[in-house]
Amino acid sequence: MEKNNKNKNSESAEVFASCSFSSLGLHPTLCEQLKERLGFDIPTQVQAQAIPVVLSGRHVLVNAATGTGKTVAYLAPVIHQLQSYDERIQRADGTFALVLVPTHELCMQVYEILQKLLHRFHWIVPGYIMGGENRAKEKARLRKGVSILVATPGRLLDHLKNTTSFTHKNLRWIIFDEADRILELGYGKDIEEILNSLGTKQHKSLNSPEVQQQNLLLSATLNDKVNHLAKISLENPVLIGIDDKVVQNMKYNHVKLLESYVDNRIEESPKMLSTSNEEYRLPAQLVQKYAKVPCGSRLVVLLSVLKHLFEREASQKIVVFFSTCDAVDFHHSLLSEFKWPQSKTEERQMFLGCKPLKLHGNMNHEDRKTAFQTFKVEKSALLLSTDVCARGLDFPKVRCIIQYDSPGDATEYVHRVGRTARLGEKGDSILFLQPVEVDYLKDLEKHGVMLTEYPLLKLLSSFPLNSLRHQVKKFVTLEMHPWVLTLQRALESFISSEPKIKKLAQDAFCSWVRAYTAHRGELKQIFMVKKLHLGHVAKSFALKEQPSLFNKSIQKKIKKRKRDDKQHHRVKSKKRFTSTKS
Numbered sequence: 346m347e348k349n350n351k352n353k354n355s356e357s358a359e360v361f362a363s364c365s366f367s368s369l370g371l372h373p374t375l376c377e378q379l380k381e382r383l384g385f386d387i388p389t390q391v392q393a394q395a396i397p398v399v400l401s402g403r404h405v406l407v408n409a410a411t412g413t414g415k416t417v418a419y420l421a422p423v424i425h426q427l428q429s430y431d432e433r434i435q436r437a438d439g440t441f442a443l444v445l446v447p448t449h450e451l452c453m454q455v456y457e458i459l460q461k462l463l464h465r466f467h468w469i470v471p472g473y474i475m476g477g478e479n480r481a482k483e484k485a486r487l488r489k490g491v492s493i494l495v496a497t498p499g500r501l502l503d504h505l506k507n508t509t510s511f512t513h514k515n516l517r518w519i520i521f522d523e524a525d526r527i528l529e530l531g532y533g534k535d536i537e538e539i540l541n542s543l544g545t546k547q548h549k550s551l552n553s554p555e556v557q558q559q560n561l562l563l564s565a566t567l568n569d570k571v572n573h574l575a576k577i578s579l580e581n582p583v584l585i586g587i588d589d590k591v592v593q594n595m596k597y598n599h600v601k602l603l604e605s606y607v608d609n610r611i612e613e614s615p616k617m618l619s620t621s622n623e624e625y626r627l628p629a630q631l632v633q634k635y636a637k638v639p640c641g642s643r644l645v646v647l648l649s650v651l652k653h654l655f656e657r658e659a660s661q662k663i664v665v666f667f668s669t670c671d672a673v674d675f676h677h678s679l680l681s682e683f684k685w686p687q688s689k690t691e692e693r694q695m696f697l698g699c700k701p702l703k704l705h706g707n708m709n710h711e712d713r714k715t716a717f718q719t720f721k722v723e724k725s726a727l728l729l730s731t732d733v734c735a736r737g738l739d740f741p742k743v744r745c746i747i748q749y750d751s752p753g754d755a756t757e758y759v760h761r762v763g764r765t766a767r768l769g770e771k772g773d774s775i776l777f778l779q780p781v782e783v784d785y786l787k788d789l790e791k792h793g794v795m796l797t798e799y800p801l802l803k804l805l806s807s808f809p810l811n812s813l814r815h816q817v818k819k820f821v822t823l824e825m826h827p828w829v830l831t832l833q834r835a836l837e838s839f840i841s842s843e844p845k846i847k848k849l850a851q852d853a854f855c856s857w858v859r860a861y862t863a864h865r866g867e868l869k870q871i872f873m874v875k876k877l878h879l880g881h882v883a884k885s886f887a888l889k890e891q892p893s894l895f896n897k898s899i900q901k902k903i904k905k906r907k908r909d910d911k912q913h914h915r916v917k918s919k920k921r922f923t924s925t926k927s
């Protein structure tokens with residue numbers, strides 16, 4: 346117990362600073378709002394570092410672990426400055442601060458925090474614009490005037506081009522939250538257009554003519570995707586969140602480059618941030634595991650892990666990440682309807698004691714909003730999602746993250762697991778890998794991310810097997826475990842009796858294969874299409890037979906990937922042969 350308290354105290358010490366919000370220079374009313382509306386007594390480390398720098402007017406690049414309080418690190422100083430103008434700002438003055446975010450959900454989240462912080466500063470008006478919302482209503486809001494505007498890039502550009510009443514002549518701050526993700530989603534061109542159209546740098550503020558425009562860029566993972574954006578948007582920035590240890594560790598190129606960057610020599614550095622060896626910062630208390638699962642048993646193991654977690658602790662929140670929207674739809678329907686046990690004598694119940702929620706980009710805007718809000722407030726819930734919820738979303742008390750389908754790269758891994766273990770709280774993560782994919786762990790290690798193996802056999806043997814118990818000793822592999830065989834059979838017979846879910850399974854199968862072929866760069870050598878057994882993949886969607894990949898483009902892609910894999914293999918063997926000879 347004492348040890349637990351000690352651990353908790355040391356985790357809090359790492360997250361929180363030993364100062365107050367008012368000592369950072371924030372207005373007393375704002376400090377009261379932070380406490381009353383958000384329950385924040387003292388600043389986190391990143392807030393303590395960033396707030397004074399943002400108040401000083403410098404451009405800032407913030408790199409801090411997920412869940413360390415970056416949102417308030419930029420919102421609080423901006424609100425402080427706006428409320429301090431001698432002459433109160435008015436709606437007709439238009440937009441002073443612009444927060445750019447990659448997704449709808451993050452847009453809503455930042456807006457909600459803004460609303461709370463602005464409660465006693467009624468003359469500073471918050472607003473948001475994003476894809477999926479009613480354009481006409483947004484136009485009306487912009488016409489009336491929004492002081493701090495949260496926006497997704499596509500919709501912002503749309504209004505910049507088409508809403509003449511959108512006033513931004515007083516714009517003083519541009520903030521890129523989850524900067525690298527904005528670029529990954531392909532908004533690079535939009536951002537350049539936005540920056541051009543807003544006319545950066547030569548800014549004259551309404552109340553204090555000498556004030557320069559100030560831009561802020563934030564993410565838990567900075568890599569070369571941010572390079573260009575930083576170059577075009579930041580001037581002589583202060584860098585926050587690169588610790589001394591990393592700075593001294595000169596073996597990583599990007600640190601040198603970052604230093605030159607801080608020294609305002611951006612133009613001289615051809616490549617400011619390297620991609621391959623960034624060491625990412627993860628919450629220290631996060632327990633990270635991987636589960637090595639043969640392809641055909643993936644579904645059974647996923648369901649078993651979820652059942653185990655919810656039975657161990659009925660009231661908890663879990664997020665499972667999938668690679669495609671179709672996979673989310675299929676697993677959501679399955680988990681909403683699959684009952685257990687299959688025997689006719691026992692009373693059947695839902696397999697999981699918890700109703701699943703789903704969230705992905707193909708859902709309509711309203712359903713997305715509802716799922717997001719519900720998962721936020723529920724005490725016990727399971728969320729099935731694509732990477733749409735990997736970035737920035739702050740769901741309270743998420744206990745475990747399961748990456749059922751591997752993330753694209755280490756950056757995405759870091760953000761996905763970052764939905765748990767926030768602000769010093771406990772959190773677990775489990776990454777599913779097939780035996781042929783375990784080299785992915787080496788890729789994560791390169792970024793300082795270390796995982797240990799999840800004890801799967803122990804877990805599977807903990808389920809009641811009744812008459813089959815005597816067989817447990819005989820099995821040799823996970824696939825032959827009686828629990829796995831029984832549950833797989835039950836799932837397959839359930840799917841074959843439910844045509845609608847079967848169709849979802851078939852669609853999910855095709856999309857999954859397509860997503861597997863889409864791994865890029867070095868990851869292609871880990872997630873090798875030629876090693877996929879499509880019959881086993883079908884089993885992982887509880888399908889007795891492999892659906893035909895009638896989509897020609899998938900077949901073409903698979904063939905091409907197989908050819909590439911072979912060629913790569915040939916080149917490698919040739920190199921090995923030559924180096925053995927020499």
Ligand SMILES: Nc1ncnc2c1ncn2[C@@H]1O[C@H](COP(=O)(O)OP(=O)(O)OP(=O)(O)O)[C@@H](O)[C@H]1O
Nearest residue numbers: 385387388389411412413414415416565737739768
């Ligand atoms: N000073 C504080 N005191 C208490 N709680 C705080 C404080 N600052 C932030 N929080 C809480 O910490 C959680 C994480 O904050 P936030 O979402 O801003 O983190 P983040 O660093 O932006 O994470 P991500 O990188 O995942 O986007 C939120 O629940 C927020 O309410």
